Amino acid sequence: MKHIKSLREFIDELDAVGEIQRIDTEVDWNLEIGAIIRRSYDLRAPAPLFTNITGYQSTGFRVLGAPGSLSGPGHRFARLALAVGLPVDATGQQIVQALADARSRPGIAPVEVSAADAPCKQNIVTGEDIDLWAFPTPLLHGNDGGRYIQTYGMNIVRSPDGSWTNWSINRMMVAGKNTLACLIPAPQHLGIIRSQWTELGEPMPIALAIGVEPGLPLVGGMPLPEGADESHYLGALFGEGIEVVRAETVDLLVPATAEIVIEGHISIDQTVMEGPFNEFPGYNSIESSPKQLFTVSAITYRDSAIMPAVAAGPPVEEDHTIIGSTSAAEILHLLGQAGLPVSSAWYNFEAAVHWLVLAVHEDWHATTGLSAHKLADRVAEMVFAGKPGVNAPKIMLVEDDIDITDLEQVMWAFATRCHPDVDRGAFHYPNKVSDHLAVYLSPQEQHTFLAGKVIYNCLLADLYPEQRVPVKGSFENGWPREVREKVLADWHNYGYR
Numbered sequence: 001m002k003h004i005k006s007l008r009e010f011i012d013e014l015d016a017v018g019e020i021q022r023i024d025t026e027v028d029w030n031l032e033i034g035a036i037i038r039r040s041y042d043l044r045a046p047a048p049l050f051t052n053i054t055g056y057q058s059t060g061f062r063v064l065g066a067p068g069s070l071s072g073p074g075h076r077f078a079r080l081a082l083a084v085g086l087p088v089d090a091t092g093q094q095i096v097q098a099l100a101d102a103r104s105r106p107g108i109a110p111v112e113v114s115a116a117d118a119p120c121k122q123n124i125v126t127g128e129d130i131d132l133w134a135f136p137t138p139l140l141h142g143n144d145g146g147r148y149i150q151t152y153g154m155n156i157v158r159s160p161d162g163s164w165t166n167w168s169i170n171r172m173m174v175a176g177k178n179t180l181a182c183l184i185p186a187p188q189h190l191g192i193i194r195s196q197w198t199e200l201g202e203p204m205p206i207a208l209a210i211g212v213e214p215g216l217p218l219v220g221g222m223p224l225p226e227g228a229d230e231s232h233y234l235g236a237l238f239g240e241g242i243e244v245v246r247a248e249t250v251d252l253l254v255p256a257t258a259e260i261v262i263e264g265h266i267s268i269d270q271t272v273m274e275g276p277f278n279e280f281p282g283y284n285s286i287e288s289s290p291k292q293l294f295t296v297s298a299i300t301y302r303d304s305a306i307m308p309a310v311a312a313g314p315p316v317e318e319d320h321t322i323i324g325s326t327s328a329a330e331i332l333h334l335l336g337q338a339g340l341p342v343s344s345a346w347y348n349f350e351a352a353v354h355w356l357v358l359a360v361h362e363d364w365h366a367t368t369g370l371s372a373h374k375l376a377d378r379v380a381e382m383v384f385a386g387k388p389g390v391n392a393p394k395i396m397l398v399e400d401d402i403d404i405t406d407l408e409q410v411m412w413a414f415a416t417r418c419h420p421d422v423d424r425g426a427f428h429y430p431n432k433v434s435d436h437l438a439v440y441l442s443p444q445e446q447h448t449f450l451a452g453k454v455i456y457n458c459l460l461a462d463l464y465p466e467q468r469v470p471v472k473g474s475f476e477n478g479w480p481r482e483v484r485e486k487v488l489a490d491w492h493n494y495g496y497r
Contacts (some may be wrong), residue, residue: 001085006257034140037065060304083214099329108235118245153210181274203265211259222326280319365461
């Protein structure tokens with residue numbers, strides 16, 4: 001696997017396959033950048049790299065939009081594939097499998113380098129010189145409550161006893177010259193560590209690393225178990241530790257090649273208004289509320305720093321690609337450890353991380369002796385028990401004659417194989433740990449992070465004798481090999497291009 005070690009190297013790799021659109025025309029940070037990013041999502045266009053931002057031309061600062069979104073035909077998952085060290089034409093299932101395989105390998109700790117060897121230390125700002133407005137943070141959506149500097153960076157915190165370092169992505173809005181407003185949901189790992197510091201009566205040290213190597217945002221969105229260090233897992237994925245350097249004012253290690261590092265503390269009790277901000281379910285947000293206050297003690301940054309930005313909203317954007325691919329990998333790993341006959345897992349990105357599809361080996365009934373309902377119960381025990389299933393309110397079980405990364409095949413399987421009767425086609429599981437952002441949730445469910453979940457049964461093997469199980473009438477299954485080979489060989493001769 002090729003380990004891309006910086007955002008700049010990532011941009012170069014994407015540019016080599018036509019996946020960067022350099023925009024040298026002057027573009028306004030005030031909404032125009034966000035609108036261009038949104039349009040690039042809709043068109044599966046190359047990632048826009050903004051080099052001429054209104055009011056910031058003299059700084060050399062740049063903004064990279066859509067760093068982890070989908071690409072056009074031929075290499076649809078190029079940005080994800082390169083981030084995990086795979087070729088640009090890797091399939092979604094290959095990406096998920098690579099992430100799942102790394103979960104079974106021992107973690108590899110980061111490698112500490114000196115400040116002299118860390119590009120993120122080229123510029124160091126402390127004290128009265130700190131000014132978050134110096135960076136071209138875009139106002140992304142027309143209804144946003146402010147300028148969000150953290151949409152694709154890494155929040156780095158460590159538990160008070162030093163046993164657990166957590167790397168995560170949670171949105172942060174610029175609140176003032178040296179303050180940020182932070183979304184820190186209590187059930188998430190960032191919130192758990194923050195509560196440990198609060199119990200001690202101390203503000204939580206934190207570093208926000210922006211513009212990091214492309215693998216880090218993926219693992220930052222992965223539902224690894226409590227106590228796991230995402231940087232060690234990334235080391236296992238690549239077979240070598242990532243490079244880190246000591247922060248200036250907090251006792252944390254930060255990515256050495258980061259474009260910008262913002263250091264400081266999360267207040268015990270101070271808050272500041274934050275939001276609204278559009279999120280991954282895909283609807284305009286209209287509410288603001290008090291959020292935790294991040295007071296900045298230092299900023300370090302590279303010359304001509306590049307800020308990645310995500311314009312969250314309807315599918316497909318980075319919330320869907322990152323959460324979807326990494327959560328599917330963790331679930332595939334857990335189900336495999338449990339001995340369940342699941343061959344692959346996939347969140348169809350178009351469903352905004354509300355719908356997980358699991359492919360089951362076609363001989364699952366013969367090998368396990370389970371009914372579809374019993375198999376679903378086993379899956380529910382594993383997936384709905386904790387963090388990996390938070391973003392899996394709806395699960396579909398299909399045999400692996402279906403390519404679960406192909407939404408057309410998934411919809412066909414659901415429509416033709418799922419019985420409409422309750423308890424035959426849909427198995428319900430009440431009061432399971434849930435994300436709080438789904439628009440269908442009641443206020444009570446949003447507050448408690450508990451809601452009902454469902455598994456849709458699209459399995460056929462326990463309904464028919466083995467010799468009568470319906471076979472998909474596809475090109476591969478419906479014609480003799482010699483006919484298929486002739487058609488493929490003569491395709492252009494028929495006049496097709």
